[in-house]
Amino acid sequence: MILIVFYGVDQELKNKNEYRYQDFITESTVLIHYVGVTKPWHTWANYPVSKYFIEAYKKSAWAEKSLLNANTAKLYKRKSRHERIQRKYIRSIFSHIMYIKNKLHGAKVH
Incomplete structure (x- = not known):
């Protein structure tokens, strides 16, 4: 079974438990579509849920590029x-x- 998850990093603003994302993202998840304003590639998205993106980012061709900062x-x-x-x-x-x-x-x- 292929599991695709939609998850908003902005949910972390109201979550009291920083590991609540594990209720949505599991070992069987193969694709995470990050929704909302804040994405894991923003410098301020310092949450455990961002680890999946960061791991892939570090192995990618974009690893040399900086994460995005606010500009608006x-x-x-x-x-x-x-x-x-x-x-x-x-x-x-x-x-x-x-x-x-x-x-x-x-x-x-x-």
């Missing part, structure tokens, strides 16, 4: 929320400031 207001906001959950409070504040900066910059009328 939406991504900075999401990054800040994840950092707060991960108790990276100073980083979270900085990311929130970058969110506000990007939001204001995007709201300018030209």
Whole structure:
């Protein structure tokens, strides 16, 4: 049986148990389709569920490329929320400031 799983890394924001993903992703899973804003290839997706992507990434042709950082207001906001959950409070504040900066910059009328 081929098991394909859809999993959102953003679920980690509300999960109290960081290993809850194991209820969805099992040994018989052959493909994980990551859904939602945050993906395991974002620098702030530091969760055990990201290990499957990271293992494949390190063996791939893209291993030399850096993971993606936030570059839009939406991504900075999401990054800040994840950092707060991960108790990276100073980083979270900085990311929130970058969110506000990007939001204001995007709201300018030209």
